[in-house]
Amino acid sequence: MNKYLARLAALALALMLVLSACGGTPAPTEVAPATEEAPAATEEAPAATEEAPMEEQFVFGMLMVGPYNDNGWSQAHYEAGLYVEEKLGAKMIYLDKVNPADRPGTTPDQLAEELVAQGAKLVIFNSDDMKDASTTFAKANPDVFVIMASGDQVWADGQAYEEISNLMNIMGRMEYGKMIAGCAAALSTETGKIGYLGPLINDETRRLAASAYLGAKHCWEQAGNDAANLEFKVTWIGFWFHIPGVTTDPVQVSNEFYTTGYDVVISGIDNPVNLGEAQKQTSEGKPSFGVAYDYVAACDAAPDVCLGVPYFNWGPDYMNAIKSAQDGSWKSEFLWQGPDWADINNHDTSAIGFVKGNALGADAATALDAFIADLAGGLNLWTGPINLQDGTAYLADGEVGTDQQVWYLPQLLEGMEGLSASE
Amino acid sequence: MFKKQLISLLYQIGALLLAFGVVSLILLSVGASPWDAYRNMFTGSFGSMRKFAEVLVAFVPLLLVTAGLLATFSSGLWNIGVEGQVVLGAIATTWVYRFFLDSGLPPALIITLAILGGMVGGAIWAALAGVLKVFGGVNEIFGGLGLNFVATALTIYLIFGPWKRPGVASMSGTVPFPDEFSLPQLAALRISPWALGISLVGIVVIYFLLQGTYFGLRLKAVGKNFRAAYLLGIPTWQYSMYSFLVCGALAGAAGAMQVAAVYHRLIPSISSGYGYLGLMVAMLINYRAVWAVPVALFFAGLNIGSIQLPILMKLDSSLSGVLQGVLVLFVLLAAGVRQKFSKKA
Numbered sequence: 001m002n003k004y005l006a007r008l009a010a011l012a013l014a015l016m017l018v019l020s021a022c023g024g025t026p027a028p029t030e031v032a033p034a035t036e037e038a039p040a041a042t043e044e045a046p047a048a049t050e051e052a053p054m055e056e057q058f059v060f061g062m063l064m065v066g067p068y069n070d071n072g073w074s075q076a077h078y079e080a081g082l083y084v085e086e087k088l089g090a091k092m093i094y095l096d097k098v099n100p101a102d103r104p105g106t107t108p109d110q111l112a113e114e115l116v117a118q119g120a121k122l123v124i125f126n127s128d129d130m131k132d133a134s135t136t137f138a139k140a141n142p143d144v145f146v147i148m149a150s151g152d153q154v155w156a157d158g159q160a161y162e163e164i165s166n167l168m169n170i171m172g173r174m175e176y177g178k179m180i181a182g183c184a185a186a187l188s189t190e191t192g193k194i195g196y197l198g199p200l201i202n203d204e205t206r207r208l209a210a211s212a213y214l215g216a217k218h219c220w221e222q223a224g225n226d227a228a229n230l231e232f233k234v235t236w237i238g239f240w241f242h243i244p245g246v247t248t249d250p251v252q253v254s255n256e257f258y259t260t261g262y263d264v265v266i267s268g269i270d271n272p273v274n275l276g277e278a279q280k281q282t283s284e285g286k287p288s289f290g291v292a293y294d295y296v297a298a299c300d301a302a303p304d305v306c307l308g309v310p311y312f313n314w315g316p317d318y319m320n321a322i323k324s325a326q327d328g329s330w331k332s333e334f335l336w337q338g339p340d341w342a343d344i345n346n347h348d349t350s351a352i353g354f355v356k357g358n359a360l361g362a363d364a365a366t367a368l369d370a371f372i373a374d375l376a377g378g379l380n381l382w383t384g385p386i387n388l389q390d391g392t393a394y395l396a397d398g399e400v401g402t403d404q405q406v407w408y409l410p411q412l413l414e415g416m417e418g419l420s421a422s423e
Numbered sequence: 424m425f426k427k428q429l430i431s432l433l434y435q436i437g438a439l440l441l442a443f444g445v446v447s448l449i450l451l452s453v454g455a456s457p458w459d460a461y462r463n464m465f466t467g468s469f470g471s472m473r474k475f476a477e478v479l480v481a482f483v484p485l486l487l488v489t490a491g492l493l494a495t496f497s498s499g500l501w502n503i504g505v506e507g508q509v510v511l512g513a514i515a516t517t518w519v520y521r522f523f524l525d526s527g528l529p530p531a532l533i534i535t536l537a538i539l540g541g542m543v544g545g546a547i548w549a550a551l552a553g554v555l556k557v558f559g560g561v562n563e564i565f566g567g568l569g570l571n572f573v574a575t576a577l578t579i580y581l582i583f584g585p586w587k588r589p590g591v592a593s594m595s596g597t598v599p600f601p602d603e604f605s606l607p608q609l610a611a612l613r614i615s616p617w618a619l620g621i622s623l624v625g626i627v628v629i630y631f632l633l634q635g636t637y638f639g640l641r642l643k644a645v646g647k648n649f650r651a652a653y654l655l656g657i658p659t660w661q662y663s664m665y666s667f668l669v670c671g672a673l674a675g676a677a678g679a680m681q682v683a684a685v686y687h688r689l690i691p692s693i694s695s696g697y698g699y700l701g702l703m704v705a706m707l708i709n710y711r712a713v714w715a716v717p718v719a720l721f722f723a724g725l726n727i728g729s730i731q732l733p734i735l736m737k738l739d740s741s742l743s744g745v746l747q748g749v750l751v752l753f754v755l756l757a758a759g760v761r762q763k764f765s766k767k768a
Contacts, residue, residue, distance in 0.1 A: 095734055103740070105481050105695035105726060107686070110613060113473070114730055129595045140611075200593030238583065239594045246579060246594055246691050410590065421590055 058122075058326055060084070061115030062094040063108055065127035065270070066241050071301055072271035072294040073240065076312045077126045077149070079295075083315035083347075084322055093118050099129060101243045108133035109140070116144055122325050124149065124318065127240065128204060138167040145325040147318070150204060152407065155334035159408060165332045170317050172351035173338040175406065177310025178208045178266075179215030179381055180354045181291045183371045184307045185264040186216040187364035188289055192229050195257030195265040197250055197274050198236040201421055205268060207409040209234050212266050213416050214381040219371055227415065233262065234418030240270040251277055258288045264307065266291040272309070275302035289359050299357045306357030308368075313347055336403065341376035382406055387414035434761050438753035445753075446746045455738055463735050464743070468728030476612035480685060481697075481723035483614075483622040484509065484677035488701030489708075489715045490622075490629040491673030496710045497633055498666040499646035504552040504567020506698025507574035508545040508671045512678025513693040514578060515544025520600055520682070521586070530603040537604075538621070538679040545675020546668045548574065553667035557660045571698075579691055586689065596690035606684040618684040623716075625673050630712040632669075642666055674698065700726075703751045709758070722747055 062081050064074040074096060081092040095111055097103060103111070108130040112123045122145035125134040134148040146167040152158040154169050185194045194216055196209050213232045220230045235257070238247040250269055254277035257265045265274040265288075272292035279302040281288035292298035292309035299306035317337055324330045337351035345353040354372070356365055384395030388411040395401055411420035447457035468478050488505055495502035502508075519540035523533045548570060555566035579594070586597045606615040633639035644652040645662045653659045681693050704722055708714035729743030 093734060095730070097733075100690050100692040100695075103730070104692050105685075105697070106730065107613075110477060111730065114467075114734060117471075117473075118734060129593070132599055200591070200595070202591045202593060236592060238579075238592065243594070243691075245575065419592070421587075421592060 058088065058090040058322065059119040060090055060092055060322055061112065061118070061120030061123040062092060063098045063111055063115070063123065063125050063127075063130060064094060064096040065099050065129055066097065068094065068096040070241070070271045070295075071298050072267075072269075072292075073312075074126065074270065076295045077124070077314055080314035080318050081124075084319045087315075087319050088322060088326075090322060093120055098127075099239075099243075101246060109137035112137045112144075112146075113141070116141065121145065122147065122322060125151075128202065129240070134167065135162065135164065138164045142166055145321075145330060147321055149314070152334060154332050157404060158334065159404075163332075166330075167332055168321055168330075169334040170314070170321065171336050172312045172314070172317075173336055174208055174310060174312065174352055175211040175382070176339055176344075176375055177352045177354055178211035179218070179375065180368065180372060181266050181293075181308065181310045182212035182215030182217075183219035184356075184360060184364065184368055185212070185266055185289075185291055186218075186220040186230065187223065187367050188307050188360065189264045190287070191261050191263050192220075192225070193231040193233070193262040193264075195254075195262035196232065196234040196418070197253055197257075197265055197267050197269055198234045198418070199240045199269045200238055201236050201419065203408050205236075206412060206420065207406055209268055209418075210409055210413045210416065211381075212268075213413055214386075215371075217415065218381055219367065222371075223367070230415075231262075232416050233257075234268075234412065234416060236419060237269060242273070250274070254278070254290075258286070263287065264289045264291065267293040270294060272298045272301050272306075275299070275306055278302065278305040292357075296353065296355060299355065303358045305359050307360045307364075308354055308357040310352065310354045313351055313353055316348055317351055336407075344372065344376075388412070389414055389416060389420050430761070434757040435754060438757040439750065442746065442750040442753045445749050446742070449745065450738075450742070453738070455736055460732060460736060460738065460742070463731040464725065464728030466728075467731035468724035473612060474727065476609070476614040478720065478723045478727045479614045479619055481695075481726050482720050483618045483680050483684070484695070484697045485701055485704065485723050486622040486715060486719045487625045487673050487677035487680065488697050489704045489719050490626040490712070491670035491677075492701055492705040493629050493633060493710055493712050493715065494642065494666045494669040494673075496705055497639070497646050498642045498663055499649065500556070500663060500666060501564050502549070502552065502567060502667065502670050503564050503699075503702065504549065504570045505670060505674045505701060506694055506696070507567065507571035508548045508674035509678040509681070509694040509698045510571075510574035510578055511548035512541035512545035512675025513682045513689060514574075514581065514678070515675065516541035516679040516682040517581075517586070517597065517689040518544075520604060524600065524604070534604060534606060534683055537683060538676065541679025541682070542672040542675040545673070545678060546671035549667040549671025549674065550664065553664045556667075557663055575691070578689065578693065582689060582691060594691045596686070597688045599686075599688045604683075605687050606680075608684070613685075615684040618680045621676060621680065625676065626712060626715050629669075629673070633712060638665075674701075677701075700747070703747055707751050707754050 064077055066074040068078040069075055084090055085092050093115055098108055098111055115123055124147045126149050128150050131151045134146055135153055138146040148167060148169050150171045151169045152160050153162050154164055154167055155161060196212060198209055199205055216232060217227055221227055235253050237250050242250050250273045254265050254274040258277060258281045267274045274290040275292060278288040278290040282305050289305050289307050291307050294311055296311045298309045339352050340346050340350035344350050380400055382401035384399040385397045386395040388394045412418060450457045450460050469475055492505060516537045519537040552563050552567045552570055555561040556563045582596060583592050588598050606617045608615045641657050642662055644657055645659050649659055677697060700722060704718050708718050725743040725747060729740040732738040732740045732742055
């Protein structure tokens with residue numbers, strides 16, 4: 001019997017090891033009350049958006065790849081949902097942590113059907129990771145409207161075009177946001193070494209990392225430095241956020257950057273964990289900075305080391321799409337929405353924006369404003385000559401990248417360190 | 424005899440009530456109504472045909488894993504490596520698919536080969552744990568655990584390496600196979616009757632193997648008393664290996680189902696934790712095959728029903744895992760308590 005007990009104990013120990021090793025992202029996010037909301041977003045006066053109240057409240061569903069309060073990608077979507085609720089009087093139902101590590105045994109199309117069962121007439125799939133599932137779902141449920149954020153299935157000029165009349169693609173032109181982020185980094189680095197914390201590798205992440213590089217190079221040269229002295233390195237972790245045992249740990253990657261001379265790390269993943277590491281380094285006497293990503297208030301995680309955050313403002317586009325689903329004017333289309341250059345931080349009009357962080361110096365802030373003004377005035381950094389990482393020509397001298405060329409950037413750019421594709 | 428069974432039943436009901444009691448306390452402590460939670464979980468799993476079909480999707484691999492584990496438990500082995508055996512089954516299935524995808528062979532044949540490949544893959548991985556145990560003296564719990572980690576690492580290597588999507592490096596998984604390579608599903612439901620059939624065949628085969636054959640009897644003899652079985656002339660280590668192979672093949676079939684009927688590609692968490700969950704089911708049913716179907720269905724129902732918790736009540740759906748774990752603990756505890764009392768009596 002003792003042997004039996006010993007085995008049971010061994011098994012229990014083993015199970016504990018396993019459960020602690022593959023527990024996915026920390027669990028308690030759903031139970032925890034959303035304390036750090038701080039919706040700086042919805043303060044502005046609603047400009048004549050109130051229409052006659054609907055006879056029946058429109059219910060829309062949202063599937064988020066990460067926790068709804070991740071201080072990044074998913075939270076930006078969640079708050080856009082709250083924005084739509086407020087402006088349209090619609091109701092959001094949602095499910096977060098929709099990824100195979102956190103919800104084993106499920107598929108996003110199955111979970112979308114759960115939202116439909118609860119009354120959703122429209123479902124937002126918020127991640128590239130759900131692209132195939134959104135196609136499956138949209139085809140199987142032709143009477144439900146589908147928004148697939150960041151995808152390109154219904155881009156008639158895209159490489160993956162499919163006619164799916166109940167599906168719409170929405171994405172912000174974050175290329176501008178990343179250029180501004182890269183510029184802020186270049187204006188702040190002392191060592192001339194900028195790290196980029198990359199998620200997984202695909203078209204989207206390549207073009208965004210490359211945009212950050214273009215912005216950094218531009219501002220670095222504008223400040224009178226030689227581009228040859230600028231190092232820009234991308235390290236990919238393998239997914240949009242850390243999944244223990246599956247992806248590389250972004251905290252470790254940030255630490256690696258900061259301890260090898262990279263004093264600015266730009267986050268390209270779904271949350272700003274690089275900021276925590278920057279703060280740690282700074283408190284140990286080694287000034288380090290980070291640029292956050294995705295969510296307007298992401299700098300709040302560590303304001304004193306944050307140079308700023310390029311963020312998505314999904315609210316206005318989601319509102320228009322949901323409105324069109326309600327009033328019958330829905331059109332399956334691919335929307336790649338730029339900033340409102342009159343005010344990139346206008347939450348009712350601009351699809352992307354940039355908030356400066358406390359750590360950005362006064363001179364750098366002035367230079368950054370000038371850069372933003374240049375972009376607003378028509379400066380396009382996707383203008384040749386630009387070579388791909390392996391040296392092949394991408395854009396000839398004076399050639400301006402088309403939407404297709406930029407969206408489907410096949411490699412990182414010449415001058416960037418890091419993998420262009422998987423090994 | 425009847426009285427003994429009644430007492431056993433009372434102990435198990437007591438354990439069940441205790442488990443629900445503990446989970447209810449947890450729910451109350453976060454301000455949620457236990458009644459609402461249980462009701463939502465029930466309607467979320469058995470409330471409609473579509474939901475029941477989702478439960479069956481989870482039930483298929485869980486039942487296959489449980490069936491396999493009955494073989495290893497019968498021979499006295501704690502095959503915790505079953506999780507990795509599911510993974511290897513999925514990897515082998517994917518490999519066969521990739522190998523034959525452009526071969527022009529009829530899809531039905533390729534699907535069959537892929538499933539058989541998955542069973543072979545799972546069996547090979549189980550054989551590794553068996554060899555470590557029989558010839559290396561490595562306890563199968565730790566050998567299996569190590570192999571589980573290797574299996575996960577192998578999956579991730581394949582997805583980010585040789586089997587990656589063109590131009591992409593993401594844990595999203597490999598390129599999905601064309602529709603005709605999936606096990607056929609019922610219209611508008613995600614469940615494949617073929618997958619369900621295979622899992623039921625699996626448990627029936629195991630039931631008869633253990634109850635009605637000389638092989639099963641010897642397996643149990645090895646499990647009850649290894650030394651005595653040896654002295655009675657049973658080739659003991661061979662029987663240990665057989666049980667590993669049987670379990671691995673069934674676990675591999677579970678992995679094959681995950682690829683051929685659910686995900687249609689390889690993803691990093693392809694096993695969905697069904698190996699570990701199957702261990703819990705096997706412990707809960709105390710290795711009696713007849714109980715495998717209802718208990719696996721119950722656990723699958725908890726998994727699917729718990730999706731309602733975050734949607735409707737903003738609760739974490741891992742609550743179902745807590746309930747499952749607590750349930751197993753109390754049932755084991757009840758068995759221990761009962762043993763203690765019956766010894767005294």
